[in-house]
Amino acid sequence: MITFLSGGTGTPKLLRGMQKVMDRHEISVIVNTAEDIWISGNHISPDLDTVMYLFSGILNTDTWWGVRNDTFTTHEETARLGLDEFIAIGDRDRAVHIARGDMLRNGMRLTNITTLLCERYGVRETVLPMTDTEVTTQVRTDLGLIHFQDYWIRAKGQIGISEVVRSYREPPVATPEALAAIEASEAVVIGPSNPITSILPILMCDGIKQALRNKPVVTVSPFIGNAPISGPAGALMTAAGFEPSSIGTYNCYDGLTDIFIQDIRDSVEVSHSARFDTLMVNEEKSIALAQEVLRLLSTC
Ligand code: GDP
Numbered sequence: 001m002i003t004f005l006s007g008g009t010g011t012p013k014l015l016r017g018m019q020k021v022m023d024r025h026e027i028s029v030i031v032n033t034a035e036d037i038w039i040s041g042n043h044i045s046p047d048l049d050t051v052m053y054l055f056s057g058i059l060n061t062d063t064w065w066g067v068r069n070d071t072f073t074t075h076e077e078t079a080r081l082g083l084d085e086f087i088a089i090g091d092r093d094r095a096v097h098i099a100r101g102d103m104l105r106n107g108m109r110l111t112n113i114t115t116l117l118c119e120r121y122g123v124r125e126t127v128l129p130m131t132d133t134e135v136t137t138q139v140r141t142d143l144g145l146i147h148f149q150d151y152w153i154r155a156k157g158q159i160g161i162s163e164v165v166r167s168y169r170e171p172p173v174a175t176p177e178a179l180a181a182i183e184a185s186e187a188v189v190i191g192p193s194n195p196i197t198s199i200l201p202i203l204m205c206d207g208i209k210q211a212l213r214n215k216p217v218v219t220v221s222p223f224i225g226n227a228p229i230s231g232p233a234g235a236l237m238t239a240a241g242f243e244p245s246s247i248g249t250y251n252c253y254d255g256l257t258d259i260f261i262q263d264i265r266d267s268v269e270v271s272h273s274a275r276f277d278t279l280m281v282n283e284e285k286s287i288a289l290a291q292e293v294l295r296l297l298s299t300c
């Protein structure tokens with residue numbers, strides 16, 4: 001088994017390749033939940049849903065969120081009624097948020113809810129939230145301390161950020177299922193996800209770093225030069241005190257990485273890194289990178 005640490009875009013692109021070249025039951029994914037947010041009384045977990053929809057074959061891979069060909073009837077109608085849903089929520093996607101919100105209110109663990117939803121969607125891989133308690137990534141801006149989603153979607157990432165803050169009622173603890181997945185794995189892959197909003201929240205869950213120190217860890221960089229391939233990782237890295245680059249990514253992960261993969265085009269040099277084409281612009285590219293990662297892992 002191989003365990004992947006994932007956010008909702010870069011690592012899912014790698015997983016799209018992995019599911020074609022691995023036994024799907026041998027894939028487990030520990031997913032970031034620090035971007036989760038309650039909207040209109042329902043529970044959105046963007047990264048968990050992206051991974052679940054990917055594995056069930058219904059993900060909208062134009063956006064890397066939401067369900068392909070979803071309709072937005074409820075979103076449009078609630079907007080007409082004056083509800084400020086700043087996130088565009090599709091109808092089928094909303095059904096998942098309603099179900100998850102209801103199960104959470106009834107006291108079910110997020111891990112068990114995710115397993116149940118994945119079963120309903122015919123997912124064969126193991127999808128695990130990093131923790132069962134709520135953790136939220138906020139950013140400090142001129143508008144005050146706001147949820148990451150408010151920054152990235154409502155403010156379109158157009159305002160300055162001076163600090164990244166993680167808030168929670170109790171310090172997050174990795175679930176027994178996540179720790180067991182790492183324990184049962186030959187290796188762990190930290191995928192090319194946003195280091196600040198996707199990977200560090202997973203690494204901060206009590207137990208994860210300790211578990212990773214006993215396993216070969218391969219990290220794939222989400223940066224080429226001084227810019228991420230997409231999204232707000234650059235500004236967030238700077239606000240969190242890291243260089244927005246592959247070197248900054250390597251440094252973020254606290255010496256956990258055994259093999260670092262960076263893109264063939266990356267002008268920033270991380271010593272002893274492996275170089276591949278990591279730009280997964282289509283499924284063939286995802287499969288090619290997945291094969292290279294597996295080949296590397298077989299040498300560990
Ligand atoms: P989020 O939860 O939607 O922010 O998604 P992730 O954290 O999983 O991924 C965001 C990161 O993916 C960004 O920093 C991008 O640079 C990176 N990314 C997106 N596409 C690719 C790609 O094809 N290759 C690599 N190496 N990184 C990518």
Ligand code: FO1
Pocket residue numbers: 008035044045046047049050065066086087088089090093149152153231
């Ligand atoms: N991202 C957007 O940029 N705009 C949206 O309207 C939007 C809606 C949305 C709905 C459900 C969902 O699970 C994710 C959604 N996202 C949207 C993705 C967003 O939540 C991502 O987490 C961030 O864009 C980057 O991390």
